[in-house]
Amino acid sequence: MSNKIDVAIVGVSGYTGLELIKILINHPNFNITYVSNSEGGVSLKDIHPMLEGVIDMQVQKADANDIAKVASLVFLALPHKTSMGFAKQLIAKDLKVVDLSADYRLELDLYEKHYCPHEDKENLPLSVYGLPEFYKEDIKKASLVANPGCYPTASLLALLPFVKYLNANQSIFIDAKSGISGAGKKLSDLTSFVTVSENMFAYNPLKHRHTPEIIEKIELLENKSLKINFVPQLIPVTRGMLVSVYLTVNENIDAVQVLKDYYKDEEFIRIVSNPVNIKNTSGTNFCDIFVAQDGNDLFINASIDNLLRGASSQAVVNANLMSGLEENTGISKIAYAP
C-alpha cells in the first residue's frame, strides 16, 4: 500500500461524501487516510450505517494541519462559502484539492453576483473547471480543480457539440429533472416523501444559479453568448438527472453524426439510439446522450447520475488526471439497474 496516494475527504456526512468513500474504498491507487465533518467525534458507520463491516474510520473535526500530515490530495465536499475558506488553507500547504462546491467554478464577478463575496481571490484564477471532456490537459496540471455542478455537467455535455450551429444571443431552453438527492440531506418540505411521491414540480424556473455556470463555460469554450432559459425540476427519484435541451440550429446538420464525431474519443460519453433514461447511468460515471431532430429543431436528451457524474465520480476522475493516472481508474461503468 506504500505506493498509493493518500487522500482526505472533508465533509463526509452528506450524500457526495458517502459516494466518495464508496468509490475510494475500492480505488487501486488512492488510500483514504482522513475523513472529517464539521464536528468529528464519531465513526463512519455512525453516520452511514451501511458502511458497517466495510470500513471503520474515525471522523475528525476538519483541520488543515492534520490533513497535511496524512494526505497529499483532498476532496472538499463542503457547502458553498465554507469550502473556499478551507481550500485556501490546504493550497497554502501545497496539497492538491478537488472542490465539489461552487466556490471555484465561476469567474470572480459572476461568482460574487450569484453567491457572495469571494474569500480566496488569489487561488480562484488558478482553478481549472473539472469537466474532463473539455479541460483534460489543464486538469492534469492543476492543483485546484472546481468540480462542476450536476446540472451544468449534463447541460454542457448535451449542448456544447451544437453551439457552433447556434446564433449569438439565441434563446435556448433547458428542461432539467433531478432526483431528490440533489437537494442534499437538509430536511425540507420539498424533499419529504409525502411531497415528492407521485408528484413532480419545477423550482426557481428561469432563475437557478446553475444557469450562469452554463453560460460562462459556453462563452469561454466557444466564444459565443447564448440566452439559456433553465428550468430545474424535482422528480420522484432518489438519484439521477435528465436534461432536455431544446434549440434550433442555423444550418442543416445531421445531429446524430455531430454528436458521434464530437465525442468519438470519450469513453464516458455514450451516444445512444433511443431516448436516454435514468437507470442506465445510475451508479456510473457515464453521460448518455440522445438527439432527435425535426428539420433544424433539436431535442437533445442527456442522463447522468447526479451524485456520481454530477459530483463524486467526476471528482475522482479529476483526481485521477491530477495524479497522472488513467482517467477511468477505479471509476464504475456498471449501472445499479434493475
Add this chain to the structure above:
Amino acid sequence: MSNKIDVAIVGVSGYTGLELIKILINHPNFNITYVSNSEGGVSLKDIHPMLEGVIDMQVQKADANDIAKVASLVFLALPHKTSMGFAKQLIAKDLKVVDLSADYRLELDLYEKHYCPHEDKENLPLSVYGLPEFYKEDIKKASLVANPGCYPTASLLALLPFVKYLNANQSIFIDAKSGISGAGKKLSDLTSFVTVSENMFAYNPLKHRHTPEIIEKIELLENKSLKINFVPQLIPVTRGMLVSVYLTVNENIDAVQVLKDYYKDEEFIRIVSNPVNIKNTSGTNFCDIFVAQDGNDLFINASIDNLLRGASSQAVVNANLMSGLEENTGISKIAYAP
C-alpha cells in the same frame, strides 16, 4: 330517480372506464343503467375489486340495440378505430355520444394520415371538440363530442393564450410528462414497476400523434400555423400530467396578466403563483397553469390529472353541457393529496 338522465358506459374495463364509474356513481343528474366491455359476463367488482360494496352491476357485451333501450347518452371508452364503428351505430339511434377515443378529434385528412382510414365519414364533420373552455356553446348543441387527448388538453390550455403573440410557423417546444396510467392497462415492459420506478424517459420524441391534434386546434381556433416540437415522457407517477411549454413571444407582454385575463371566467382553470405540481390537480378536473418569463422567453407550466381532466371528468363536463346542466355538476375539485 325518474328525472335523471340514463347513461351507458361502453368500455368499462380500463382506467378511464373506472374513472367514469367513480364520477357517475355520485352524479346528481346521471344514472348509470348500462356498462359493457368487449366480452361481458362478469360483474363490475370482478373487474374493479375496489367497487365491491359500492356498486353492483352486470357488465354486458357491448350492443348498440341494448344500449338504446336503456340510455340516452353514451360514454365510449374504447380503443381508437373500435370506437368509430360503435359510435356510428349509436348516433343512428339518436343517442348522444361522448367519445373518449381519438376517432372524432381530427379532420379527415389528418386522421387518416396519423391513424387509419376513417369508417364514419358521415358523422365526423358533426363532431365537436370537447375542450369546454373553447367550444362551450358548440358542445351544448352537439350530439357527438370528441373528448380531447390528455396531452392536447394540457398543451392547448397552456399554449392558446399566447398564440396571438407568436409568429406564424414559429418553433414551439413542449416537454410533457405523463403518469403511467396514461399508457393504459395493456401490459408492457415500459410500464412495469421495475422499468419505471426511480426512472424517467422520453418516448416517440418529436413524433407523437398527439402533435397534429395540437397543431390543428391552434389553426382552427387562432388561424395560425405553428411548428410544435412535442416530447412525451413517462415519469414514476401513477396519475397526473405536467407540461412545460417553451416559446418566445414577439412583443413585450405581461405573461401572468395575459393568462389571468384569458381565463378569468373559467372555474376549472387556476392561474397559480408558483410552479404547478401534479398532486394539486390529481383527483380533480382543474388545469393549473403557471408562467415565468425572462424577457420575451416564456416557460408555461400546466398540470392536469391525465385520467380526469385528460379523459373522464372532462367527458362528464361535456355530457353536462350536452344535457343542459351546469358545467360543474358532479365534477370534483378536491385533490387526492396528500
Add this chain to the structure above:
Amino acid sequence: MSNKIDVAIVGVSGYTGLELIKILINHPNFNITYVSNSEGGVSLKDIHPMLEGVIDMQVQKADANDIAKVASLVFLALPHKTSMGFAKQLIAKDLKVVDLSADYRLELDLYEKHYCPHEDKENLPLSVYGLPEFYKEDIKKASLVANPGCYPTASLLALLPFVKYLNANQSIFIDAKSGISGAGKKLSDLTSFVTVSENMFAYNPLKHRHTPEIIEKIELLENKSLKINFVPQLIPVTRGMLVSVYLTVNENIDAVQVLKDYYKDEEFIRIVSNPVNIKNTSGTNFCDIFVAQDGNDLFINASIDNLLRGASSQAVVNANLMSGLEENTGISKIAYAP
C-alpha cells in the same frame, strides 16, 4: 343552509385537518364555520394550495370562546397533550367534541404510564372510544368521542372477531405497515424521500404506544388479556395501512365464516376473498379484511386508509352518529385507485 350543523376544525394545518376539510366541504349536513391552527392569520389556501378555487376561509388562532359562538361540534386535530387542554374548555361550553388525539383513548392509569399526566380527569371517564362497529350506541349518546389511532383501528377490526378463540395471555403477533403520512408533517430523516423510497423498515418494534390501546380495548370488550407483540413499519407509500395479524386459535374454526358472521351488518367492513391491498381502501372509510388459515394458525390481513378510516373519515362517522345522522352520511366509499 340554516338547518345544517355548524362545525369547527381545530388544527387544520396537518394531514388529518386537511382530510377533515375535504370531507366536510361536501357533507350534506355539516357546515364548516371555523378553522384554526396554532397561529392563525392566514387563509386556508396558503396552508393547502390545492384548496385554491375550492374553499376560501380565514384560519383563526384557536380560541374556545370564538368557537362556541359559531359551532356546536368541534373536531380536534391537535397533538397529544395540547388536545385535552382545549377539549376541556369546549366541553365546559357544552360543545360536542371529536378528539383525534390520543388524549381520551385510554383509561387514566394507562394514559399516564404511556403519555404524560392527564389534565382533564373530569371528562376522561365520559369519553367514548370511537370505533363505531363496537361502540355505536354509546357514540350516539356521547358528547366526547376519542377517535381511535390508525394502528389500533386496523388491528382491532382484524383481531376482535377471533378473541373468543384465543387463550388468555396468549402471544399474538401484529406486523403492521403504515404509509408515511402517518408520521405527520413534521420533518424528519425518517420521512424524507431519499430515506423512504425503495426502502422499508420497522420502528419501535415491540414498544409502540399504540400497543396498550389495542390491549385495553380487547380487555374491555372481550374481558380477556392478550400479549400483543406489535411491530410498526414504514413503507414507501403516502397513505394507507396494512396489518398482518398472526395467531393460533384454540379450536377448529372456519375463519372466513367467523369474519362474515361477525361483521354481517357493517357496511364499512368488507370481507374479501383475496389478500387485501392498500389501493382498494385508499380514499375510503372501508376496512378490508382477509383471512387465511392452515389448521389453527391464522393470517388475518386488514387494510385501511390511515388518514381516513384511521383518522378523519372515522371522525366524521362519529360526528354523524353523535348528531343523529346516518353513519354513512357524506362518507366516501370510492377509492382513489388507480
Add this chain to the structure above:
Amino acid sequence: MSNKIDVAIVGVSGYTGLELIKILINHPNFNITYVSNSEGGVSLKDIHPMLEGVIDMQVQKADANDIAKVASLVFLALPHKTSMGFAKQLIAKDLKVVDLSADYRLELDLYEKHYCPHEDKENLPLSVYGLPEFYKEDIKKASLVANPGCYPTASLLALLPFVKYLNANQSIFIDAKSGISGAGKKLSDLTSFVTVSENMFAYNPLKHRHTPEIIEKIELLENKSLKINFVPQLIPVTRGMLVSVYLTVNENIDAVQVLKDYYKDEEFIRIVSNPVNIKNTSGTNFCDIFVAQDGNDLFINASIDNLLRGASSQAVVNANLMSGLEENTGISKIAYAP
C-alpha cells in the same frame, strides 16, 4: 488472463443473469467466455442496454457442447424444470454447475410434490445446498450447487440461530416482503407500476412453495420439525427483501447474544442494533439481522438484496468456494444507498 477460470452464464436475459454479468465483469479470478439465452443471435447490449460501452459479447443459443469447449464452471439462471435438463448435460461433461433454479434445492419427494417430476434423479442427491454459512465445507467439494431461493435465504439466516430454543412442531410466523424484481421479468398485472406504486399486498399466503424449502433445511440441519406459516408480500420497491420472523422461544435467552455468537465468524452477516432496512443491503451480499424480544416472544428481522444475496452474488460466493477461492472474492459489500 490465462490463469483465470473460464465461466459461462446460461440464461442471461433475466434480472439474475444481468446481476451475474455485473459481478463477473470485475471479478479478479473468473472470466466470462460464454453467455446464452433461449434464442441467441443478439448482443448483450441489445438485451441490457446499460451494458453498452461496458462489455460486448454475442449471446448464444444455449448449447452444452459449446459451453464445454470454453468454460469449466457454469451458472444456470434458468426457469425451474428447464434447468435440470440442462444441468444434467453439463455435469456429464464434468463441468461445475451453480444452479440458481429450484431444481436441486429439495429432496426428491418434496420437489416432486411442489414442482413436477424430477428429470435428473442421478445428480440430485449429489447437489449441495448453497447457503455458505451452513454448508461451506460441502460447497468447497461440490460439483453441483443448488443456490437457495431468496425467501429461504433470508428466512433461514434469521430463524436457524433460534431453532434450538423452539419446541418441535411449533408454529412460526414469517411475514416476508419482496421487491418486485423478485417476480422476474415476465409481464403481469401484479408487477405493473400502476398496480404496485403506493400499494402493498400478500400473495399465496400460507401456500408459497418456498415454505417446504425452509422446513426441509431446518429439519436437515437441526433435526427438528417446525410448522412454518409463510406469507410473502410485494412492496413498491425494485430490489430488496425484508423478513419478519415471529416466534416464542421455550427458555429465557438473550436473543441478541445468541445471534452474535452464532454468526461471529461470518463476514456477510451483520447483527445490527436497529431494525434492518432494505437500502443498507441493496447492492451487497450482506444479510443484516436485528432481533427484539419481549420476554420469550421474538421479532427477528432480516434484510437482503433479493437479486444478490438472494440469487446472483450468493451464486458467485458458491462458485468462489467451489473453485478454491476466498468466499468474498469479487463480492460487493458497498450498498447502492442513497
